[in-house]
Structures are given as C-alpha cells and as structure tokens.
Amino acid sequence: MKNFMKEFKEFIARGNVMDMAIGVIIATAFGKITSTLVSNVITPLLAFLFNSPNTDALNITLRAAETDAAGEVVKDAIILGLGDFVGAIIDFVIIAFVIFLVVKAINKGRAAAEAKKNAEEEAAAAAEPEAEPAPTTEELLTRILEELQKK
Secondary structure, eight states: OOHHHHHHHHHHHHHHHHHHHHHHHHHHHHHHHHHHHHHIIIIHHHHTTTTSSGGGGOOOEEEEOOOTTTEEEEEOOOOEEEHHHHHHHHHHHHHHHHHHHHHHHHHHHHHHHHHHHHHHHHHHHHOOOOOOOOOOHHHHHHHHHHHHOOO
C-alpha cells in the first residue's frame, strides 16, 4: 500500500497531470461557450427556418398526452426530441473542429521545431572536421616497436 501511495504521489507531481487538469478546465469553459452558441444563436436560427419559437418543430410526437375530463394528464406524451439532438450534434461538430485546429497547429509547430533541430544538427556535423580513425592495435604495436628500435 505504501508503494502504491508513493507511485500515486509521483504521478500527481509530474507536470503532465497538471497540464491535463488545466486542459480539462479550459475544455469545460469552451464547452460552455459552444453550448451557449448553439442554444442562443444556432438554435434560434433553426427555429426561424422552421417558423417555430424554438426547435420543437424538429421534435416528433409518437403519442400525444392523454387527459381526463378535468384536464389532468393521464398519460404523458412520448416525444422524440430531435431538436435537442440536432443541437448536441452541432455542439460536438464545433468542439471537434476547434480541437482539430488546435492539434493541427501543435503538429505544425512540432514539425517546424523538428526541422530546425535537424538543420542545426546537420550544420554542426558539417562544421566539425573529420576525425582521423583510431589506429588499430597492430599500428600501435608497430609504432612502439619503431620507437624502441630507434633507442
């Protein structure tokens, strides 16, 4: 159990967890923005197109509500809420498109950084003079023998 807690503390202490937490917070805020866009801008436009005060025109009533003589509802209506479903789809498409743009920008930045790094490495390699290959054991022994013979 102690090892488990130690591993958990190390996991939490890593920067990736903090980055993920920040991403979740930003995603939540962005989700609210897109939900507001859909409910307050796009949905009214759809309602206008269907000549309805809201997207109820997109809903399909499978069974109407049944009432008794006093006007009390005996059986609730069964309605397919296609208007809400269309709103959720639009919400998803907007979020997916923005995420696509962000990932595309990140990948483009990474590719540019990688290309710059590769160019720097190639320039550094070209600037370094060619090193002589290390002598073999036989060449070293021959040199030592020649030095000894000179003495």
